[in-house]
Amino acid sequence: MNDINPLSRNFTIQSLLKFAFPTILMMIFMGLYTVVDTIFVARFVDSNALSALNIVCPVINLIVGLGTMLATGGSAMVARKMGAGEQRKAAQDFTLLISAGILLGALIAVLGTVFIDRIVCGLGASSILFPYCKEYLFILLLFTPASILQVLFQNLIVTAGRPGIGMVLGASAGSVNILLDYIFMVPLQMGIKGAAFGTGIGYMIPAVIGLWFFSLKKNTLHFRKPAIDLSVLAESCTNGFSEMVSQAATAVTTFLFNQIMMKLLGENGVAAITIIIYTQFLLSALYIGFSMGVAPVISYNYGKQDKKQLKNVFCICMRFIVFVSVSVFAIAFIFCSPLVGIFVEMGTPVYVIARNGFSIFSFSFLFCGLNIFTSATFTALSNGKLSAILSFLRTFGLITMLLLTLPNLLGVTGVWLAVPIAELITMIVALVFLRQNREKYHYA
Numbered sequence: 001m002n003d004i005n006p007l008s009r010n011f012t013i014q015s016l017l018k019f020a021f022p023t024i025l026m027m028i029f030m031g032l033y034t035v036v037d038t039i040f041v042a043r044f045v046d047s048n049a050l051s052a053l054n055i056v057c058p059v060i061n062l063i064v065g066l067g068t069m070l071a072t073g074g075s076a077m078v079a080r081k082m083g084a085g086e087q088r089k090a091a092q093d094f095t096l097l098i099s100a101g102i103l104l105g106a107l108i109a110v111l112g113t114v115f116i117d118r119i120v121c122g123l124g125a126s127s128i129l130f131p132y133c134k135e136y137l138f139i140l141l142l143f144t145p146a147s148i149l150q151v152l153f154q155n156l157i158v159t160a161g162r163p164g165i166g167m168v169l170g171a172s173a174g175s176v177n178i179l180l181d182y183i184f185m186v187p188l189q190m191g192i193k194g195a196a197f198g199t200g201i202g203y204m205i206p207a208v209i210g211l212w213f214f215s216l217k218k219n220t221l222h223f224r225k226p227a228i229d230l231s232v233l234a235e236s237c238t239n240g241f242s243e244m245v246s247q248a249a250t251a252v253t254t255f256l257f258n259q260i261m262m263k264l265l266g267e268n269g270v271a272a273i274t275i276i277i278y279t280q281f282l283l284s285a286l287y288i289g290f291s292m293g294v295a296p297v298i299s300y301n302y303g304k305q306d307k308k309q310l311k312n313v314f315c316i317c318m319r320f321i322v323f324v325s326v327s328v329f330a331i332a333f334i335f336c337s338p339l340v341g342i343f344v345e346m347g348t349p350v351y352v353i354a355r356n357g358f359s360i361f362s363f364s365f366l367f368c369g370l371n372i373f374t375s376a377t378f379t380a381l382s383n384g385k386l387s388a389i390l391s392f393l394r395t396f397g398l399i400t401m402l403l404l405t406l407p408n409l410l411g412v413t414g415v416w417l418a419v420p421i422a423e424l425i426t427m428i429v430a431l432v433f434l435r436q437n438r439e440k441y442h443y444a
Contacts (some may be wrong), residue, residue, distance in 0.1 A: 016316050022164045023290070030174060035282045036177070051267050052129045057254050070152060075297075079300045095209055123258075186431065254400045264407070283332055287368065299315070378437075402417070
């Protein structure tokens with residue numbers, strides 16, 4: 001078993017980055033095609049449609065959060081059991097997680113479409129934005145099962161020791177989404193509905209191919225008749241709860257951003273914050289992809305009780321995170337004008353607002369990498385509590401407090417400062433947690 005499992009090797013910095021690279025690239029592709037959606041809507045529809053994307057974003061965050069909770073918590077559990085030599089049980093638990101994800105997606109799709117008017121109104125859509133929001137959200141809700149499967153397979157394909165397959169899935173889904181966005185929105189003139197259909201069909205590619213891939217019994221991890229064990233789902237949800245907290249918190253803070261910017265600057269302000277949030281997602285994809293890529297390695301060696309290799313992997317990860325954090329910040333700060341200019345024409349009110357905000361917001365990239373990796377590490381070590389605390393602080397607790405206070409003191413500048421300050425404080429807490437638990441988990 002140890003001879004053939006890719007997670008069992010003695011990693012060097014080169015081999016670990018090579019192992020994580022497909023997942024990093026996959027997440028960059030996922031971020032890229034999400035950003036391309038935004039660019040197409042901004043360029044080929046109008047700024048109101050761009051604002052609508054961010055108005056309905058909290059619903060998408062919650063869907064992704066539920067899928068990520070099952071995926072990350074389940075991935076850590078499955079990888080741990082694989083490391084302990086319980087291959088049959090790992091496969092049964094894996095199949096149960098996939099089945100639960102499909103049922104959850106179907107339930108959300110039905111309830112969401114039934115109550116869509118109430119949902120859109122509750123998100124604070126103005127009379128101008130309401131029809132855009134309803135059109136976009138209705139179509140995306142139909143693809144909810146595929147969306148959750150995509151998130152599950154992104155994580156579990158890495159756990160199966162085949163990150164290259166995940167990269168191919170991400171690249172394929174992204175490429176198809178970009179192509180369909182162009183076809184639906186430019187020649188066919190479908191407007192924001194075209195963006196929704198392009199995204200939904202993009203979800204289908206990794207979902208369908210993932211189902212096929214895991215049906216092959218020759219793979220290390222494959223479908224097997226599951227044992228209906230609710231404790232497996234409970235452990236997965238508990239351990240992955242931090243990632244759910246992160247997405248749910250993002251949903252709430254996005255709602256707050258929208259409300260505050262609507263009050264301060266109207267629809268143009270919401271369009272500007274949309275540009276910054278989607279650009280943040282693209283630039284953060286490097287941290288997220290790396291953390292997803294190395295998490296199964298950490299879980300596997302923790303389950304195997306290989307302290308030496310666990311220390312080695314953790315040391316490599318910390319050096320990489322520091323290097324990338326400085327690099328991403330420099331790129332964001334230096335190239336903030338052209339980054340914003342990709343979405344809207346220079347000189348427009350939305351451009352000016354977003355450009356001024358991004359020059360401040362970019363400081364958050366110095367700190368968020370360590371926070372994302374530390375949260376993912378504690379999830380991989382089956383310590384969902386500490387992971388949830390970090391996710392709560394950086395994505396909800398601190399940002400909410402700062403958004404409710406700083407704009408009253410500093411106006412729009414306070415909105416832009418909320419995220420960098422929240423990430424800085426969370427990084428300090430993350431470093432304290434890492435120091436306090438180094439002897440318990442033997443990663444340093």
